[in-house]
Amino acid sequence: MSRIRTKMAAPALSRRSVLAVLSLMLNAAVLCNGGTTSSFVRKVEKAVDMPLDSDVFLEPPGYNAPQQVHITQGDLVGKAVIVSWVTMDEPGPDTVHYWKENSKHKKKAKATVTTYKYYTYASGYIHHCTIKHLEFNTKYYYEVGAGSLARTFWFTTPPEVGPDVPYTFGLIGDLGQSYDSNKTLTHYELNPAKGDAVLFLGDLSYADNYPNHDNVRWDTWGRFVERSVAYQPWIWTTGNHEIDFAPEIGETKPFKPFTHRYRVPYKASNSTAPFWYSIKRASAYIIVLSSYSAYGKYTPQFKWLEEEFPKVNRSETPWLIVLLHSPWYNSYNYHYMEGETMRVMFEPWFVKYKVDAVFAGHVHAYERSERVSNIAYNIVNGICSPVSDQSAPVYITIGDGGNLEGLATNMTEPQPKYSAFREASFGHATLAIKNRTHAYYSWHRNQDGYAVKADSLWFFNRFWHPVDDSTTAHS
């Protein structure tokens, strides 16, 4: 009897063992695996630039009419706006008229005019005008050009900087000027939860993909995005496609077209170059870094950032956000590790100062990380794996604006543990800050309806509410 029992018990034990082992393996898979690689598979088509005669590139009618109108924040706190535009035939008029909504009292501000040559291309007349001493949270109209060629636009200044001021940012990267770029911009504009300002993650026009960096494509891009950037400020980050370094055609001054066309308020944050700077806007402190300027120890960017982080007062601006082009945490097989040297230099500060989120572009796809850091390594200790860290930022790659280089579809496998969600689709995102503790983030792929969220997350502020906000903690 006992033998029979033993015989019968043996297979039962064995099944339990198998089940236990299986369960362990499944658990291990869950623990070792990263987050989600989206099951949505976009039809792979080549992204094609819109032809020069596309309606989105049309010049406004009339001799020397102002075109390529764009605005950005013009000071540290949002009481100034830089208005820029181009006239193709001759300089000026150089006056911007502006007035508050419901006011007949028009004020004037003067622009400066610049031009540049790039190989055989000669630019139009690029006007930049900083309108200062604006009131917070106020709608203004502004007019560039004169007489029958005057063109009127409007913007709303942000609320005064403060800890519980709600504010929504749009997030777009690597836009370019393909048919997909147009879809991305349209989806952003028609998103019912769209932002009041755009944080742009670098790589604007992709003019440098054309023979001799055909700068006509900088002009077409300026006309294409005017429908958004003339009405809400885009905060500029520089990407590799802004470098325009081409010694083979005698162009050896990096960033020449970009710096002539786009101005940023870098001096207001004591920066010495327009590629790294910071602004405050509502309840956010936004630090813009340059992946393509020196950032090693003793360099201007390093020294500036070292002095910048201690200035951030989370009681005034609870949300600390960093923008840069080349992502530090990227599990696609594109631009792999390109952000690594900057990560090594700066990541300890990001953890020390509890950055809430880092937004990057460059990789033409979407990816969101868990809160991780990788700062323990000291050359000899061998501790070189990213670990969960509630003082670390969430890293989001949103280089999926739709440029002609197409999507990054090839991912490293298995998905690393730090990668919470990834998908190779074009799209944009929004970050809606609600108060000092909560912000709602969502990513929208172009294939969906305007209000559909393909990825979303409540961010908990790292200073005021440092509770685990990871995907796994929510589920």
Ligand SMILES: [Fe+2]
């Ligand atoms: Fe890039």
